[in-house]
Amino acid sequence: MSASSGPVAAVNGADLLLWVAVPYICLAVFVVGHVWRYRKDQFGWTSHTSQLLERRWLRWGSPLFHLGALAVIGGHVVGLAVPASWTRAVGIDEHAYHTVAVTLGSVAGIAMVTGLGMLSARRLLTRRIRPTTSGSDKLLFPLLSATVLIGVAATFVHNIAGGGYDYRSTVSVWFRGLFTLQPQPEAIAGAPLLFQLHALTACLLFAVWPFTRLVHVWSAPVGYLRRPYLVYRRQEPAPAYGRRPARRRPDARKVIR
DSSP states (O other): OOOBOOOOOOOOHHHHIIIIIHHHHHHHHHHHHHHHHHHHOGGGOSOOOOTTTOOHHHHHHHHHHHHHHHHHHHHHIIIIISOHHHHHHTTOOHHHHHHHHHHHHHHHHHHHHHHHHHHHHHHHHOTTTGGGOOHHHHHHHHHHHHHHHHHHHHIIIIIISSSOBOGGGTHHHHHHHHHTTOOOHHHHHTSOHHHHHHHHHHHHHHHHGGGSGGGGGGOOOGGGGGOOOEEEEOOOOOOOTTSOOOOOOGGGEEEEO
16 A cells, blocks of 8 residues: 655645644633533533433444544544654554554444444434433534544545555644644645545534533543442332231342442
8 A cells, every 4th residue: 555645735824724723722622611611510521321211222332432432542643643753663664554554443433433323313313312412412413423424534535445645744743733832734734635624623523522421531430440339129019008018039139330
């Protein structure tokens, strides 16, 4: 698989707005929004689970989406944050890197898309779930779907059907420049349109993150591992007047986490 990068484009005012101002604004909203949400809405810091209302779609859709999302995020961290020189230093050439990245990324992307599709269909088609959809959900689900689908489309068009595109010499350079306070908008200005759209929708996703159910990713249930067991007993019917209460059966005791 060949890897070719696009030409470096000249920077104009629109590029400065799209690739410098918008990302920094979204990152600022991401940080300040989380602080505000934690201080003002700790009781709403949850995924608003609806498992009790419907389980069949959730049983398959949730693991596919979450496991696929973890794999996709891990791949993005390596692809965007780790320079190509670092992977070459440990003996991984560009051809091997792109082959593994495209293969594993495609599997993870398909799992994430499938899970997200099932969760979205569950929310739209299940009558009991539909009223629980909040205004933030109506913004989050389309934006998240657009980000994921554009990313999958970019991988297929440019790295599977198109022979390969070296995004680590363009998009990754722009991404790292934002965090080192040395933005390089020219690095992404010449990238293919699908990669640009994927980057923009990802920035918008970070901006809405603090105000949606996505905040629950920061609330890992660590305390669950050391929480004592809770004992539940089945409620027996009240005995009739003048009769002795029925003896509790041994199987009426249930121990759960």
